[in-house]
Amino acid sequence: MQCLLLAASVLLTANSSLAAAPTLSVVNPPSTYGVHIGDVLTRTLVVEASGGDTLAKNSLPKKGRKQNGIELVGIAVQSQAQSGHTRYTVQFDYQVFAASATPSVMYLPAEKLIVAATTVDIPAWGFWFSPLVTGGTTTARKNILPEVKTPLIDSHVHQQGLVVSLSMTVISLLALLYINADGQWLPFMGGAFARAHRQLKRLAKSAKPKTAAEEKKALVYLHQAFNQHYGANIFARDVDEFVRLRPGFKGLQQEITQFFEASNQSLYDVKSRDSRQLIAQLVQLSKRLRDCERGVS
The missing domain is CATH 1.20.120 (Four Helix Bundle (Hemerythrin (Met), subunit A))
Known part of the structure; x- marks a missing residue:
């Protein structure tokens, strides 16, 4: 009988631990190709924490961190208390600053968040980096477009209107002078x-x-x-x-x-x-x- 009670207690504890584990959903950028230098990729994480579990702010990466040609340029955290649990929405903004002459595979880095005593792992996300111009300076020169001159405004009509207005003004002043x-x-x-x-x-x-x-x-x-x-x-x-x-x-x-x-x-x-x-x-x-x-x- 004591063995049965011990086994039941272990099962209840395990179920309670499983129920208390936070859940994670990740929304990555919509496209895995056509990314150029300077583009900003947004990644959104939604963490559901049960009970009074809180997200450890010191577990968040620091803004400005650079890693393998990727810079974390923005991070925003929102929390929303719901019945029996708390929802944390974390948004990461990454900017690509790598330079490559040929298309290459790059990754948004893996991240780790700590909710209460539980570590939540966010896997890396790969994408294709596309260079703006393939080749060297010779290829760049071939792709340079000539400057287009700014079109001139035809002021002939405005000049005529100005002349007419000035003439009418002079005539009106002379008429007033003549009358008075x-x-x-x-x-x-x-x-x-x-x-x-x-x-x-x-x-x-x-x-x-x-x-x-x-x-x-x-x-x-x-x-x-x-x-x-x-x-x-x-x-x-x-x-x-x-x-x-x-x-x-x-x-x-x-x-x-x-x-x-x-x-x-x-x-x-x-x-x-x-x-x-x-x-x-x-x-x-x-x-x-x-x-x-x-x-x-």
């Missing part, structure tokens, strides 16, 4: 009303008191401009004829009539007037007359 400027930098800018407008603006901005004399001077500036356009002295009765001869001023016919009426009152009326206000009104009227003169109103 008081000077005589361009042809047709020095008309009679443009000159009268400049004179009136200077008169309005001067520090002199705006007296009746200043008021009459302002009226004379506009009268001279009307006379120049009409070709003779123009009076209130001639406004209709002036507009007929100069149809560009038709839109201001009412303001022109009011100007001549105000001029007659200023010359012949003895009542005092606000000369400053009248001169300011003449500045605005002369600007509108100048615009008509330039054909931009």
Whole structure:
């Protein structure tokens, strides 16, 4: 009876040890051929450890280890606790740095991991190493491709667009200058009303008191401009004829009539007037007359 009990105890211990042994699965690179210098080969190990068994980190190879033309350039460990066991996923990244003139067989090295007190062996994995160019420098020279010149960008269309844009910008600036400027930098800018407008603006901005004399001077500036356009002295009765001869001023016919009426009152009326206000009104009227003169109103 004691012998039977001893045998049963040995069997239970053996079964327990077998059940506790870690399991290993290896995923090697997908291809065993066509590997060149500089290629990185990834190898993944999955270790299933039962109970509280842990993977000994000091059993892992060191990053940077070189062996027979193979360098371990990366190593990553992940653990995932599951019911009754722990799964360790270990990824090795190997880079090939060997140089060979002919195809040859190389191996990812065998590795050993320690889980609890159990050693897990990972076998070596062989593959074919293919040289980039077979032969010596003569063969390499034959395989050199000539340099291709960088194609030039056709800038003709862009140059045309730039010229058109610059031309439009210059034309727009000249148009704004022609419409708003008081000077005589361009042809047709020095008309009679443009000159009268400049004179009136200077008169309005001067520090002199705006007296009746200043008021009459302002009226004379506009009268001279009307006379120049009409070709003779123009009076209130001639406004209709002036507009007929100069149809560009038709839109201001009412303001022109009011100007001549105000001029007659200023010359012949003895009542005092606000000369400053009248001169300011003449500045605005002369600007509108100048615009008509330039054909931009």
